Amino acid sequence: MSQPVQIAVVGSGYVGLVAAVCFAEMGHNVVCVDNDERKVAALRGGDTLIHENHLPELLERYRNRRVQFTTDLAEATRTSDAIFIAVGTPQSETGDADLSYVEAVASEIARSINGYKVIVEKSTVPVYTNEWIRRVIERNGVRREDFDVVSNPEFLREGTAVEDFLHPDRIVVGADSDRASAVLNAVYAPLTSGSYYEQKDIVPGCCSVQAPPALLNTSTKSAEIIKHASNAFLALKISFINAVSNLCEAADANVEQVARGIGLDSRIGPKFLRPGIGYGGSCFPKDVAAFRSVAEQMGVDFNLLSEVEKINVNQKKRFLSKVRSALWTLRGKKLAVLGLAFKGDTDDIRESPAIDLVEMLLAEGSSVVAYDPAAMKRAEEEIPASDRMRYAESIEDAARDADALLILTDWADFAKLDLQKLHTTLRYPIVIDGRNLYDPQQMVAHGFTYLSIGRPTVTPSRETHNALPGAVTVGA
Ligand code: UDX
Numbered sequence: 001m002s003q004p005v006q007i008a009v010v011g012s013g014y015v016g017l018v019a020a021v022c023f024a025e026m027g028h029n030v031v032c033v034d035n036d037e038r039k040v041a042a043l044r045g046g047d048t049l050i051h052e053n054h055l056p057e058l059l060e061r062y063r064n065r066r067v068q069f070t071t072d073l074a075e076a077t078r079t080s081d082a083i084f085i086a087v088g089t090p091q092s093e094t095g096d097a098d099l100s101y102v103e104a105v106a107s108e109i110a111r112s113i114n115g116y117k118v119i120v121e122k123s124t125v126p127v128y129t130n131e132w133i134r135r136v137i138e139r140n141g142v143r144r145e146d147f148d149v150v151s152n153p154e155f156l157r158e159g160t161a162v163e164d165f166l167h168p169d170r171i172v173v174g175a176d177s178d179r180a181s182a183v184l185n186a187v188y189a190p191l192t193s194g195s196y197y198e199q200k201d202i203v204p205g206c207c208s209v210q211a212p213p214a215l216l217n218t219s220t221k222s223a224e225i226i227k228h229a230s231n232a233f234l235a236l237k238i239s240f241i242n243a244v245s246n247l248c249e250a251a252d253a254n255v256e257q258v259a260r261g262i263g264l265d266s267r268i269g270p271k272f273l274r275p276g277i278g279y280g281g282s283c284f285p286k287d288v289a290a291f292r293s294v295a296e297q298m299g300v301d302f303n304l305l306s307e308v309e310k311i312n313v314n315q316k317k318r319f320l321s322k323v324r325s326a327l328w329t330l331r332g333k334k335l336a337v338l339g340l341a342f343k344g345d346t347d348d349i350r351e352s353p354a355i356d357l358v359e360m361l362l363a364e365g366s367s368v369v370a371y372d373p374a375a376m377k378r379a380e381e382e383i384p385a386s387d388r389m390r391y392a393e394s395i396e397d398a399a400r401d402a403d404a405l406l407i408l409t410d411w412a413d414f415a416k417l418d419l420q421k422l423h424t425t426l427r428y429p430i431v432i433d434g435r436n437l438y439d440p441q442q443m444v445a446h447g448f449t450y451l452s453i454g455r456p457t458v459t460p461s462r463e464t465h466n467a468l469p470g471a472v473t474v475g476a
Contacts (some may be wrong), residue, residue, distance in 0.1 A: 004028050008080035010105050012039055012074060014050060014161060015122055015154050016086030016281070021058040022165040025189040025203065029075040031068045043069045045373040051347040051374050054162040054203050071422030077112035082183055084152070085109075085124040085133075088376045095267040095289035096297075097126055106133045112141030112149060118183045120150045124287055126229050126294040130174070130220040144247035153227030158281065159345035165190065167205025171215040174223020181217055186216055216353055228294070231287040232305060237272040238279045239311040245275035245454025246318065255454025256436060275453045276409060277434035278315035280342035280351040285312070316353050319434050320360050322451050326430050327404055331365030336402035336426070338395060339409020339435075340372040347374035354408035355382055357434075362388060371398040393459070396425055404430035407437055419446040429460075 005028045011021040012034040020032035024031040034040050039049065046063055048055045063069070067331065070076060078082055102123060109119060119137070121129060133149045151174035156164045171188050175181040190196040194209035205214050241262075245255040255275050263270030279285070288305055295302035327333055342352035349355050352375075358368050362383070371392040372379065383389055392398035395417065399405055405426055407414055415437040423429045423446060429441060433452040440458040443450035449459040 002027070002195060003186065005082055005183070007031070007187065008033060008073075008076040008081045008083040008110075009122075009261065010034075010076075010085050011123070012036075012043060012049075012069070013085035013086065013088060014052070014158060015156060016049070016084070017043070017050070017059075018052065018055065018161040018165055019084060019086060019154065021055065021062055021065050023187070024062040025058055025166065026187075026196055028187065030062075030064055031070055031080060032074045033070055033073045035071055035073075037071055040069045040071055051159075051281045051345075052161050053159060053345070058162065058203075058244060073108050074112040074453045077109050077117065078114050080117070082118045082120055082187060083109055084120045084122045084414060086154075089123045089125055089286075089290075096294040097124070097286070097290040097293075099125065099129060099132070102133065103136055106136045107130070107140055110137040110142050113137075113142050115146065117147045118150055118180045119147055120152045120184070121224075122152055122154055124153065124231070124283065124290075125151075125224060126228065126290055127221050127224040130224060147241060148175065149175050149220065150175045150180045150184055151223035151227075152184060153223060155227075155230060158348055159343070162203055165207045166196065166203050167207040168213045170221050171213055172218060172226050173215060174218045174220040174226075177221050183232055185215065185217075211335060224316045228287055228291040231283055232291045234272050234310045235279055235312070236285040236304070238274075238276075238284075239276045239308040239315075240436040241273045242278065242315045242453075243311050248287050248454040250455055253454075254456070258454075274410075275348045275408070275436065276315070277353040277357065277453070280353045281348065282350040285309075285351045293313075293461050316356050316360070319357060319453075320364075320433075323361070323404070323406065323432055326432055326449065326451055330361065333403045333428045334401065334427070335361060335366050335401075336392075336405040337361075337368050337370040337396040338372075338398065338405065338407045338414045339411060340370055341409050341411075344409055344411040344414075345374075347378055349375050349378045349382060352409075353434075355379060357406075357408055358383060358389075369400075369402065371395055372409065373413060375409075396397035396421070399425040401425075401427045401459065403428050404432055407431065407433040407435055410435040412439060419443070419448070423447055440454070 007023050007028050009016050010033045012032050020030045024028045048059055085105050087105055087197045089097040092098040130149050130151050150203055153172055171186045174279045192212055192215045194212040197209045240257055248255040259273040262268050263273050292305040340349055361368055367388040369390045371391050377393045429447050430449045436452045440450050444458040447460050451457045
C-alpha cells in the first residue's frame with residue numbers, strides 16, 4: 001500500500017480542481033488553494049463550478065475531508081510536501097503564454113517554504129519556465145537544497161478529465177533530481193503500482209492492475225516540450241484532415257472514407273482525424289500559438305505551426321461559405337444553430353468555433369436561434385440575446401420555422417435527431433452539418449438537402465438549386 005502524500009494544488013480551474021479531487025481519490029491529503037474567495041466558498045459547499053463527468057461525486061466524497069479548500073497559500077505551502085501549480089497561463093497578444101500568475105504563485109510559495117518542498121508545474125508552460133520558477137524562488141532567499149522544481153504536465157480532455165487523470169495513457173515526470181523524482185513517483189504510485197485499480201467503486205477506465213499506466217521520467221525541459229508538442233501534434237492532425245476534407249470536396253471524394261483509410265495504418269491511428277469546423281477550446285489554439293512563439297524566440301523555424309493555425313481559421317470561413325452556398329444570401333435568414341460549446345460534453349465556449357460562426361452569421365445579418373445542452377449560459381455572456389439572437393429551450397424550439405439547421409458541436413443528442421419531425425419543424429429542410437454527424441444517404445432519404453464537411457452535398461432531386469457549385473443530386 002502506498003503512503004499518502006501531503007499535497008497542495010494551487011488553482012481550482014479545470015486542471016487544478018480535477019487534480020485535487022483525483023489525488024484525494026488516490027488516497028492523498030490535499031489542500032486546494034484559490035485566491036477567489038467566492039470560488040473557495042462554492043467548492044466547500046459542493047458546487048463544482050464546471051461541467052465534468054465524475055467530478056460532482058468525487059467532490060462530494062472528499063470535500064472538507066481529504067480535500068480542503070482555502071485561500072491561504074502560505075499555510076498550504078507549510079503543510080505540504082508537493083505543491084502543484086495549476087494556475088492559468090493565458091495567451092498574451094504576441095501568442096506567448098502569460099506566465100505572470102505562475103510567477104506570482106512561485107514568489108508567494110518561496111516566502112513560506114519551511115523545509116524541503118517539491119514545486120510542480122502542472123500548468124501548460126513553455127520550455128525554461130521551470131528554470132525561471134527556480135530562479136524566482138532562489139531570489140526570495142530559499143536555499144537550493146530546500147526545494148526542487150518539477151514539470152508534470154497534464155493531458156486531460158475536458159468532459160473526460162477525471163477519467164483521463166486516473167487512467168492516463170502516460171504520466172510524465174520531468175525532474176532534475178532523484179529526490180524530487182522520488183516524491184512524484186510516490187504521488188503516482190497508487191496508479192503506477194496498480195493498487196488503485198484493485199479497489200471497489202473506482203472511476204472506470206482503460207487502466208487496470210494488469211495494465212497500469214507507464215510513468216516516464218524525463219528532464220524538466222523535455223517534459224515541458226512533451227506537453228506543447230503533444231497538443232501541437234494533435235492540432236496538426238486535425239488541421240491535416242481538415243485540409244484533406246477540402247481536397248475531398250474539390251475532388252468529390254468522401255473524407256470519412258479517406259480518414260478511415262488513413263487511420264487504419266497503425267503508424268497513423270484513427271483518432272483525431274475527424275474533420276469539422278476547426279479545433280477550439282482552452283488548450284489547442286493557445287498551445288499551438290505558444291509553441292510557435294517559443295520556437296521563434298529560440299530561432300527555430302517551425303512555420304508548420306502557422307499553417308496549422310491558418311487551416312483552422314479558414315475552416316470556419318469555408319463553413320460560412322457553405323451556408324451561403326445553400327441559402328444564397330444570409331441577411332434576414334433565420335438559422336437554427338445546434339451547439340455552442342467547443343466540443344460535445346462540455347459547457348466550455350473558450351475559443352469555440354461555434355461561437356465564432358454565430359458571430360459571423362450575425363455580422364452577415366442573419367437571425368440565429370441557438371441551442372446547446374450545457375453552454376448557453378456562458379454563450380449568453382459572450383453573445384447577449386437580442387432581436388436577432390435567441391437562445392432556445394430545446395432542439396425543436398431552435399428548429400421551428402428556421403431556413404436551415406446548422407450543427408456546430410458534436411453533442412451525442414445532435415446525432416439522434418428525429419429526422420421526420422425535424423423535416424416538418426424547419427421552414428426549409430436544409431441541414432448544414434459542421435461535424436459530419438449524419439450519413440448523407442440517410443438525410444436525403446428523409447428529404448433533406450444536406451451539406452457536410454468533405455463529402456458530396458446531397459439534395460432531393462426535386463430541389464432546383466442542385467446545380468450550384470458544390471451541390472450534387474442524389475435521387476431521394
Ligand atoms: C485537449 C487535449 O486533447 C488534451 O490532451 C489537453 O490536455 C488539452 O487539450 P480538450 O481541449 O479538452 O483537450 O479537447 P479535445 O477533445 O482534444 O478537442 C479539442 C478540439 O479539437 C475540439 O474543438 C474538438 O471538437 C476538435 N477536434 C478533436 C476535431 O475537430 N477533430 C478531432 O478529430 C478531434
